[in-house]
Amino acid sequence: MKAFESKKRHNEIKEKVIKLFLIAAASVSILTTFGVLFSILFEAIEFFQMRSFWYFITGTEWSPGVANSKFGALPIFSGTFIITFIAMSVALPIGLGSAIFMSEYATPSTRNKLKPLLEILAGIPTVVYGFFAAITVAPAIVNFFSLLGIHASFNSALASGIVMGIMIIPIISSLSDDVIQAVPDSQRKASLALGMTMSETISHIVIPSALPGIISATLLGLSKALGETMIVVMAAGLRPNLSWNILEDMTTVTVRIVDSLVGDHEFNSPDTLSAFALGLILFFVTLLLNIVSLALIRKFKEKYKINTL
């Protein structure tokens, strides 16, 4: 009996120790988030002690590395916005269209063949997309527009935007596909029984029901596009350019972060620290998109009582 008791106590202690280890492991993910936030925040604060925050947000001249360097990030934000906009106008219709086809029209066997193909698209590293954008797409765009007599840059926002859009297609299509499939079949049947065509059922019944999920997928794609680095580093320009012309070269937040951290700058110079200021903005914008996206998908799940998404 005594031996049994001591074994039991031994087990209890062991259990407590293991549980502590597990809690420690789980805390690592929290530490990582705060690690990312604080490592950016401290350097960014240092930057804003040297340069004005207001000019950073609204200034139009970005000239690091010179004697009287200026850090107005507006042209960088506009470039990021335009390239992201191009990417989303490619990715949203195609991604949503593919998702609707796969969940509503395709037979299960077609669907099983198409899904892995889209997964391959999702698994291609972004550096590969970047190479493709720079070597194949950008020259094709220049050639096409020179036929029309329009000059296009080899680092045009259009080339990186299109390729980035293709990169985002699988993100939007796979999440939208899941959400559309989760809409109860009874809704479709009711609509079809009332004499609606298939497309009317989809656009008036299924899509509105799945809308929170689709918006969530879109926001997720948007945050991926904003944070995408390799495609724009390889195919977009370095020059901050405040322009609406998508055939000109433009730069993005991520390109400037890479550019200011690669090379032999002194770490505590405003040139290097500006990367962290840009990173801070990127962090908060993507975090916001993400939180909204998660909240929407949770709302959708609660509405249809699904646990699998």
Next chain:
Amino acid sequence: MNNIIEPTSEKHQSSQVVNDNPFYDPTLIKRHNKAKRFKFFTIASIVFAICFLVFFLGDMVVKGLPAFQQTYVQIDVTYNKKTIVSTRKAIDKKYRRIVSRAWLRNIPKLVEASPELINTTRKTWVLANHQIDQYMKGHYYKIKDKQLKLIQQMEQQATIKLKFNSLFFTHGDSKTPENSGMLSATIGSILTLIVTMLTAFPLGVMTAVYLEEFAEDNRWTQLIEVNINNLAAIPSILFGLLGLAVFINLLGMPRSSPLVGGLTLALMTLPIIIVSSRAALRSVPDSIRQAGYGLGLTKIQVVQDHVLPLAFPGIMTGSIIGMAQAMGETAPLIIIGMIAFIPDSPSSIFEAATVMPAQIFTWAGMPERAYIERTAAGIMILLSVLISLNTLAIILRKKLEVKW
């Protein structure tokens, strides 16, 4: 569904009957056409995505295949004391502009490896330089007329030919395109992934076990859950900033090393492993746990001996997919300096190294035309590794998955 579409075709044949039909809707044709257009749009979008994939893979193969062959010329090479010192003199003057300088620089090592070569002159297949190579492959080239004539002459004598490019697999990076290969980047990738897996796998599985089996549903648990979802969506480049600020500047780990790269990638892979491990643990039915408790096992024993082994296939699948993703990641590694020029393979995780996608990025930025095919060939290798990893994950899931 098909029954609804059929009446349109009937309507044309017997409009009389349809018009008598009290349910006849004059807008029906329009609506059905609209339905067809909508269906066509969805088909078009998926076809576009697939066509892009095919075009893209085809483009890479067409661009990359030439890199698996390399031009060699058969010329006399003299090995003696003088030519070991100034290797340019080992070959006839007229060949100096068509032979790779990197090959010539290797002569002392050749002699050291086989001493019987000394004081002999032998006909040897020598690596040609990249301009000659591009000419032989029919690409754009920049060669002077004199050399061009010489090559055309050699072509007739069959002393110049394309051979399988084994250098690409046995050499590291080089400033001369014809001499550069993927070896050091591959070793770097392997070392980095080892660090990533050794860190992310235990942490991820432990977190998943805690959240699924032990955690009570309280604020702390919810915070961890929300946090994991957010972590998955933080742009990868920001992890690079974390690596730079914490691992390199704060903890003083060696810059450009697989250690820092691996740890940074581990933090990025963590959410993928946690999410898939949780799903795998959740799919183990509760009856297993209850049977264990019924026999008097402790919670730890149940989890360790019964739940975890049953969930293992799912955990492995998720980990392999996470590993494939880490392997293709470039942006954070650029920030922590893993794009350095690395000709020799790193031998430990503390040395400067580069990884496969970073090597692709470096080559893509090179001005010489010959690097383009090497970049595409590197992409072919990287993609085949990634696709086989993903296929492995899918096979593993299908083979080992237990249906409850």
